[in-house]
Amino acid sequence: MAKIVVVTSGKGGVGKTTTSASFATGLAMRGHRTAVIDFDVGLRNLDLIMGCERRVVFDFVNVLNGEATLRQALIKDKQLDNLYILAASQTRDKDALTAEGVERVLGELGKEFDYVVCDSPAGIEKGAHLAMYFADEALVVTNPEVSSVRDSDRVLGLLSSKTRKAEAGEGRVKEHLVLTRYNPVRVDKGEMLSVDDVKDILAIPLLGVIPESQAVLTSSNAGAPVITAKETDAAAAYDDLVSRFLGEDRPHRFLTAEKKGLFGRLFGT
Amino acid sequence: MDWLKLFRAPPTKQTASIAKDRLKVVVAHQREGRANGPVYLPKLREELLLVVRKYVQVPDSAVNVQVQREDGLEVLEMNITLPDAT
Ligand SMILES: Nc1ncnc2c1ncn2[C@@H]1O[C@H](COP(=O)(O)OP(=O)(O)OP(=O)(O)O)[C@@H](O)[C@H]1O
Ligand SMILES: [Mg+2]
Numbered sequence: 001m002a003k004i005v006v007v008t009s010g011k012g013g014v015g016k017t018t019t020s021a022s023f024a025t026g027l028a029m030r031g032h033r034t035a036v037i038d039f040d041v042g043l044r045n046l047d048l049i050m051g052c053e054r055r056v057v058f059d060f061v062n063v064l065n066g067e068a069t070l071r072q073a074l075i076k077d078k079q080l081d082n083l084y085i086l087a088a089s090q091t092r093d094k095d096a097l098t099a100e101g102v103e104r105v106l107g108e109l110g111k112e113f114d115y116v117v118c119d120s121p122a123g124i125e126k127g128a129h130l131a132m133y134f135a136d137e138a139l140v141v142t143n144p145e146v147s148s149v150r151d152s153d154r155v156l157g158l159l160s161s162k163t164r165k166a167e168a169g170e171g172r173v174k175e176h177l178v179l180t181r182y183n184p185v186r187v188d189k190g191e192m193l194s195v196d197d198v199k200d201i202l203a204i205p206l207l208g209v210i211p212e213s214q215a216v217l218t219s220s221n222a223g224a225p226v227i228t229a230k231e232t233d234a235a236a237a238y239d240d241l242v243s244r245f246l247g248e249d250r251p252h253r254f255l256t257a258e259k260k261g262l263f264g265r266l267f268g269t
Numbered sequence: 270m271d272w273l274k275l276f277r278a279p280p281t282k283q284t285a286s287i288a289k290d291r292l293k294v295v296v297a298h299q300r301e302g303r304a305n306g307p308v309y310l311p312k313l314r315e316e317l318l319l320v321v322r323k324y325v326q327v328p329d330s331a332v333n334v335q336v337q338r339e340d341g342l343e344v345l346e347m348n349i350t351l352p353d354a355t
Contacts, residue, residue: 153299190283201292202296
């Protein structure tokens, strides 16, 4: 049975899709059979970030409605043979998502994959609810900013009550904090919540800190998950995150500002 | 090299610590009854808030519900803070 991992946040635009794409790719790079599903019905985006938008024929809703088989709808990754993407539909209404349908699709995927990564839409409505409902583990993507932290806390409340695991009394969905768009320079100036601040408030284990990085935009321009942008800070941070998820012990990096030279100190901001 | 500080912008207010303090309050409130109280507690709180608001305008944080355990007895403790009379 595959392990189901939801990437969720409550607040929009914090980096769920960026994280889903790199996390799934990282798992596949380590040899795990991985599927990543876009739950953002109506606002498909994962396909663009994974660079497979021109190969979407059938989508998640087609499979839910029985208009296509999973085999027809799963898109194989450009690079990795063991990574597949299931796109969200662009047009259909959200009523197509039902608990029974989602359970069936996840059950089928579970037979063929080691990991199923669910990229949640923002909010706490149906799409977000169903993305987390069957999860075994959750990556709670948070920015070091008040509204994002508060929303993450709301989501933690939902994970501990409105999931199949919680309802069936089968324990908890395992929660991981993923702090993204972290800017150590601003943290040093006291302008941004630090990683310890956020850890203190949310009180869940930290899986990784992803720095604010120019590589994220350039990678999304090119349609490749940022974890494949070798030698960049964001790729290294996501690579560490995947290793930690798989049980490796890796120190956290990119938590401190790079030392500025004399020139930077005189003329920098 | 401390004289270099002369060239830097004056220190801004430490807004991150303000953010942290505000978040602590908000989050503590959101978590009321979530941790070990009965599952109906958050809903009960919401409904109480609606009832109170029929009579007086109170902020979200005005209603506090907690389960206390004393001598093997479970006590539902409610606190409703009324706004200052103006
Ligand atoms: N570490 C980062 N550094 C810089 N930019 C980032 C980083 N992570 C995400 N972004 C940018 O933030 C924006 C939102 O990212 P993304 O689409 O992954 O968020 P999301 O949570 O999936 O959004 P939505 O809630 O709309 O689904 C994108 O423009 C992305 O390029
Ligand atoms: Mg997204």
